[in-house]
Amino acid sequence: MFSSLAWLRAFAFALLVLSPSTSAREETIFTSSVTYCNPPETLLISRFEVAYFPQNSSVAFNVSAASVQPNVSVTANLFVNVYGMKPLNLTLDLCNILGGALCPLPMYNFTGADSLSLPDSLGINGRIPSIAFSIPDLEGFAQLTLTEVGTGNIKACVQATLANGWSAHQEAVEWTTGGLAIFAFLAALLVSFLSKDAQNVTPFRFVDLISLFQAIASSALLSLNYPSVYRAFALNFAWALGLFPTREDGAIQSSINKMRHRTGGRLADAAQGSAVQFVNRKLSPYNDNLLAIGGLASISTTNSDLLTRQLEPAQQMVPNLARRFVNLVQREGTVTGEVKTVTNSSANVLQAGLPIYVNSLHVATGNAFMTVFLVALMMFAIGLAILALGYGVYVLVRRRRRTTKEGFIYLAFSRSWILRLSLIALFPLLIFIFNQWTLKDSWASILLSVLTLVALTLLIGYPSFTTLRLARTRSPFELYTPAHPHLQAAGPLYAQYRVPRYYFYFCAPLVGTVLRAVFIAFAQSNDTAQIALMVALEVCLVAVHLVLRPHPSRGGDVFSTFVAVVRMLVAGLSIAFLQGLDVKPIPRVVIGFVMVVVFGVAVIVVVVNFFVNLVAVCLPRKGGKWGEG
Template sequence: MFARIARLRFLALLTFSSLTAARDDSLFTSSVTYCSPPETLLIQQFDIAYFAKNQSIWFNISAASVDPNVNVTANVMLNVYGMHPVNFTVDLCSLFSGALCPLPMYNFTGSDSIPIPSSLGVSDKIPSIAFQIPDLEAYAQLSLTEVNTGVLKACVQATLSNGWSTHQVAVEWATGALALLALLSAFFSSFTPGTLAPFRLFDLLYLYQWTASTALLDLNYSSVYRAFTINFAWAMGLFPASATSPIQTSINNMRHLTGGNMADATGGSAVALVNRKLSPYNAMSSSTFSASSDQYAGIGTENLWASYNTSSANYVSDISVASVQELSAAGDVQLVTPSSANVLQAGVPIYVNSVGIATANSFMTVFLVVLMIAATLLAVLFIGYCILAATSRYRRRTGGYIADWHHRYFSFARAWLLRVCLIVFTPVAIFAFYQWTLKDSWLSIFLSVILFLAVVGYILYSIVLVHRLALRSAPSELYTQPDLLASHGPLYAIYRLERFYATTPLILAIFVKALFIAFSQVNGVVQIVAILVVECMVLASLLVLRPHKSRGADVLATYLAITRVLCTGLMIAFLENLNLGAIPRVVIGIVIAVIISVAVIVMFINTLVNMGIMRLVPAHYRRRPGATPGGLDAEKGAENDEKDWRPRNPTPERNIPLDPDVNQPYPDSPSQTLTDHQSVYSEESGSTTLGSLLPRRWSIQQSQPSNRSRSNSQSQYSTSQSNYSPSRSNYISNASSPRQSIPPSPLHTQSQSHSRQPTIDERPPFP
């Protein structure tokens, strides 16, 4: 019966093998609801658990029978991932010598442990994977039907759990600690222009928010994936709360005073109110509410009760106390039928109620969180300004540095305000739009409009300012104006000059996805197709534009975009219209969770690299062949330095033409300076005169001197040429004192008009 469940063994054991040994294998009720209006049987509490260690049942039941003279048959059905391995009907009149026929009218309250006889073979019908797979999708249903009329007198459903779930408080704290680490790194790195940490903060939080937003669609998610996404609910401003928390109570009071009439959050588990067509119930039709088979009637339930008197207390001692304490109480038992108004539909209702927040309270919770973030930002910026102002009054040696920061501080503050607006844009857009569809409280709608306009208005103002300046003058102006780069740099500073607009497609994509998430809640096909198209367009823009300054940054952005496209495509399997089996949906949910987990690990490593963790590695291990010291930024191994992107070879990539007026041979006489240029290469001699000394400025006179003076100057010029020193110092000395008398050299035996030109070996070095 459970053969198909065995296919989940590998994935479950791979992920949770280290944890399963610390807990007793058990199945217990996680929620209890009526599946039909109670007429005969009233239940206040119904907790039951099965322990595989000693094959015993522990129960804690409080119930009452209120209808006299009722003879009923009991149908017990077990639904596991849409299958029915157990489905039998028992005539209660045949049990206990007719003590339960008719049903006695009294209150029954009790808690104890009962051993199960091995003859029933319960352990053989429950595979070991059922105790290890996280977020088990199973429930038990008890139906009481009147014998004579066939009328359903009572129906109770209890979801089952094994205690394992992909939603772990430790994971929430770990992801939060990573975000805090990235925030601190971004804050301290923002004092240095050109660093990557402030930009990676947005990438990390957007990954968290995108993961949570994938569970807000009208899809039949597997329970394991829905529980996994709850780990990132805090990134959307949805911190786990209880129905009686002060914040949720205040929001409820505000809504009810301003026209709100929607239900508050339930005190029990939200799983109890989930639509029965969705996980974990997987009941595709309402036929499961009635008894469907009596093939297991008289299965031997008498033996179960007959063996109860045989030292039942011994079974309790074998079970750890912690296992019993972890069993979830059912709480208030509510009536949930296919036509009930309190049924939670797929998307936002199930998700927010799973963290203890009512559907109508979702936006107001996000609103209060955004206000807290804004207040914290303003307080930090105000304290920083006060410290800067106080320091500037007593500045001495650091006066220039303090004055410079005093001038740049407001640009620094505007930059962080823009970063915060970009971070909160996703949850504000989604839940503000969704609040408009509820039409619950006029004050909630008004506040949603104000917050949405404030966040979107500042982002649009920055985008328009940047694009207008780039179109009016040139994109280079965006990078040459320090104040603009410091205040609006979060939009374009990470991109190349010609790709300054690369952030705009991402912001537009977030806005479009928020529209489909909020306004297409009744059509999951439209949602998933539209969001998949948007994610593909974002990926295509990254592949075509390649906007970042380094290849590593393009690779990281493309990897995150591929992750979003791949996971969104896999979620097509969650469409209700496909009627895909529960087990394939669970496998796909685990695969998506693994892909997202790998992306989170990549961002964790990236955050450590941005913090300078690579500096702890010896230089000869982290320096690549041919790389220059200091040529990489903090993001080594992931991204190249954005500032040191110049070519490593200083040789020009093309030949630079030389000025023909400069590259000329040394003239034989000053008169040649006024004649045509001669060739620098002689075919007869095969020698070149490139690099010869240029004529001195003093040899060129404004007026025409006499022939005698001209002859004397030529003689002096020729003499000074022949007496240079090969050293740089002598060359500079001769050039700096052109008028001093230099005795003629015996080497010069040629005439003044045919003075010898220096050879290559005799030429002075280039100064």
């Protein structure tokens, strides 16, 4: 039944080998979250942690639960869904097993932790493929349903997602890419300061690197049914959008919550525990829709005699197995001791795309803009502080030769880096500004989003306007005059493009950035339109690259075209994640792995290109000075 999973082995192995945190680990499957799939009547759970170890067919658990309704006789259905397949679907009449000890259900409070060995006759190992213990971000869940005998009323329904400890979301990747971005920033800043050449390619490659990280992170914001492994991979680059993993009760998030609620905000705060428990059940990692009472009727029943015979030896081995059998558990016990009820009609369900993404980082959907806004403020504050410190050093070094012109040159240099920081912040800020408008939550957040948009328009729009005006009223050649202050200040927009024919090409990536943000934020309700617009945009940008070839060197054209093709390819592959297409989970996971590999190769290429250009600019030409090479 699970043989179709075997072809995932190569992808899983490759990802684990490439992961910087790969280490020897005992194979296990455990519960990663737990929710009620129907309002509880008989069974109340406050802690539910279970782990299965295949090496010795043992189960370890930590459970806190209570049976609270008297004189209830039930049948129990245990249903397991892994990648849309259903390897286990058993229904037991609890009155016919264990000598009737569970008929009616005894009223008791149970809290305890223990481990037990399962009899070989159950054949659990034969039902679980080995790939399930090693593939990153396993997609599966177990559901326990207690149905009252005679009436057919559901007395308890509990779902627990399954995990194996492997994930494409790794702290080491976040720190590595973040550290690389900081190094690239400092190197580009130093090179541009010492070379005083606005056309130096190193600062442009720094912006390209951050833009690629943002592209990876934003590729998981569309309203698509992403496989869990790709969503986890994209979370590694969330910092490039201004979203950092945090605690739902952290100081920043708590402050934002208070501000929102005091200014008309009505959206929910970030939930405690894993966001996976609130994911729409049609999406990964659930890949099913067995939440509503009507949906439970589709579960098939099986004769319980076989399982009864298999459990009898276990009862002699472990006398308390009966009590442990009626509980499900949670790997991450809820802080408040409250297990949430999540059904098709629940208001707490997280829909595909941006809501799932930000809540996976413990940032509430309503907090997303304010979080990114505060991070952008910190980035600009750090950048201004560095520029101010640099100006102090500049004045001390050139104190004897300081002139008004030199002071003006440093001012233009500072303006150029403020423009670069604005270009970096533009995409994430636009996404969450537009998204905040769709939420209609908290007038203070909306006001700040409008002011932020005005600030971005001034910081980027004004230099763009003056560049186009100067080229039209005078001459495009004047834009590239080395001593011209406009080149020093607004060079980050156009200086990397061919003189003077394609100075205006900077408009293409700017328009593309705005349109991507518009599609992500305003087309969330229609995933088909969203991905169609995205693919069309990426195809147009690739075509423009191929037709115009705006860079002065073939290498520059090849590099920019490569990055554009990567974005187009990933957008095209994402079509398979359309919810309406209902592509099976395993093909979606394979496509997700392919997208991970494509973006991984792109990151390597961009990083290598940055260092090659950095080394090239640092090596002097024969007979030249530093920075002339």
